[in-house]
Amino acid sequence: MAPLFLARRFLYVPPIHHPKGTRTMGYKVVVAGATGNVGREMLNILAERQFPVDEIAALASRRSLGTECSFGDKTLTTQDLDTFDFTGWDIALFAIGSEATEKYAPKAAKAGCVVIDNSSLYRYDPDVPLVVPEVNPEAVDGYAKKNIIANPNCSTAQMVVALKPLHDRARIKRVVVSTYQSVSGSGKDAMDELWDQTKGMYVPGQEKEPDVYPKQIAFNVIPHIDKFMEDGSTKEEWKMVAETKKIVDPKIKVTATCVRVPVFVGHSEAINIEFEDFLDEDEARDILREAPGILVVDKREDGGYVTPVECVGDYATFISRIRQDSTIENGINLWCVSDNLRKGAALNAVQIAETLGNRVLQKG
Numbered sequence: 001m002a003p004l005f006l007a008r009r010f011l012y013v014p015p016i017h018h019p020k021g022t023r024t025m026g027y028k029v030v031v032a033g034a035t036g037n038v039g040r041e042m043l044n045i046l047a048e049r050q051f052p053v054d055e056i057a058a059l060a061s062r063r064s065l066g067t068e069c070s071f072g073d074k075t076l077t078t079q080d081l082d083t084f085d086f087t088g089w090d091i092a093l094f095a096i097g098s099e100a101t102e103k104y105a106p107k108a109a110k111a112g113c114v115v116i117d118n119s120s121l122y123r124y125d126p127d128v129p130l131v132v133p134e135v136n137p138e139a140v141d142g143y144a145k146k147n148i149i150a151n152p153n154c155s156t157a158q159m160v161v162a163l164k165p166l167h168d169r170a171r172i173k174r175v176v177v178s179t180y181q182s183v184s185g186s187g188k189d190a191m192d193e194l195w196d197q198t199k200g201m202y203v204p205g206q207e208k209e210p211d212v213y214p215k216q217i218a219f220n221v222i223p224h225i226d227k228f229m230e231d232g233s234t235k236e237e238w239k240m241v242a243e244t245k246k247i248v249d250p251k252i253k254v255t256a257t258c259v260r261v262p263v264f265v266g267h268s269e270a271i272n273i274e275f276e277d278f279l280d281e282d283e284a285r286d287i288l289r290e291a292p293g294i295l296v297v298d299k300r301e302d303g304g305y306v307t308p309v310e311c312v313g314d315y316a317t318f319i320s321r322i323r324q325d326s327t328i329e330n331g332i333n334l335w336c337v338s339d340n341l342r343k344g345a346a347l348n349a350v351q352i353a354e355t356l357g358n359r360v361l362q363k364g
């Protein structure tokens with residue numbers, strides 16, 4: 001397994017760094033949803049990457065007023081989003097779900113604060129860029145129409161990082177993807193449900209009925225994420241289709257089956273790709289080795305691949321099991337694993353903020 005520092009070298013967006021004494025003015029940054037899974041990681045990643053923060057505010061619902069959150073070696077006290085005044089703040093990283101986002105994002109944007117939103121609310125809005133910085137960094141420039149930039153769904157983010165360099169070489173026609181998504185993708189209550197249900201299997205009297213999920217998640221898999229659509233697919237599957245088209249290329253056809261698995265953190269995907277041109281598996285491996293944000297771990301031996309527990313806390317999207325699909329003319333299969341709270345959410349959002357800083361705002 002690659003050490004952490006090695007994986008981090010593979011990031012596309014250079015952090016905003018300043019030689020000591022040369023920094024003029026940094027950013028005033030808000031994290032909304034700071035007590036949640038994604039918000040907590042946002043604070044960690046802003047600190048780890050030394051994002052040039054002059055002032056930072058941690059916000060959540062009134063329920064969490066006064067709760068303490070860590071930001072590097074500092075402790076922040078959570079404020080109430082409902083009464084927060086965004087005037088004079090530069091960037092707000094939102095991780096609070098669609099309903100609350102609908103209420104608060106326009107308020108922040110109107111006050112002149114650029115919102116980088118993790119919910120699905122704005123992803124398909126033509127006036128809102130949907131950005132994965134390794135793939136379409138230039139799309140950030142369109143932020144000003146609404147003062148909002150959308151972060152993609154966790155399963156889409158890691159997949160498009162892998163698809164883009166292969167698409168540039170051999171033009172992707174069609175993708176067939178099956179996901180194995182961890183429970184942290186449904187928030188902190190879902191993590192508790194997996195933990196409590198697992199414990200309840202062994203401790204009489206502590207059995208836990210399904211609540212967050214429609215069926216038992218401990219020692220089980222559930223082929224259903226988000227609501228059902230009219231055509232029988234689920235919204236999560238639809239998101240992978242629509243978002244891949246918006247971020248990479250509208251011509252790419254995608255069909256997805258999204259499955260929840262009893263893993264705490266780390267999404268995995270089995271991806272089958274059909275290309276217009278022939279692409280040899282060795283060349284695909286070389287292309288992915290050079291690609292931003294990716295770390296290839298692909299040895300055809302016991303353990304020569306990455307599993308979700310190994311990707312937790314890391315920045316990279318890991319690719320393993322790269323092989324020709326001999327059932328079609330131009331096909332490749334691969335296995336893709338990433339920390340859904342990082343590349344799938346918080347890291348991507350911070351990378352968007354860095355891209356916005358480097359390309360447009362140029363403070364710090």
Ligand SMILES: NC(=O)c1ccc[n+]([C@@H]2O[C@H](COP(=O)([O-])OP(=O)(O)OC[C@H]3O[C@@H](n4cnc5c(N)ncnc54)[C@H](OP(=O)(O)O)[C@@H]3O)[C@@H](O)[C@H]2O)c1
Pocket residue numbers: 032033034035036037038039059060061062063064081082094095096097098100118119120152153154184185186187188189340341344345
């Ligand atoms: N988890 C992932 O892998 C992932 C990936 C991509 C996108 N996302 C998206 O990111 C968002 C957050 O997900 P999460 O996993 O971090 O959820 P979570 O662990 O359940 O946390 C939710 C956060 O939102 C806050 N919140 C909820 N309703 C609020 C309201 N009305 N006003 C103010 N704050 C409110 C909560 O504050 P309290 O603690 O005060 O309730 C908490 O801080 C969701 O939109 C999700 O779809 C998640």
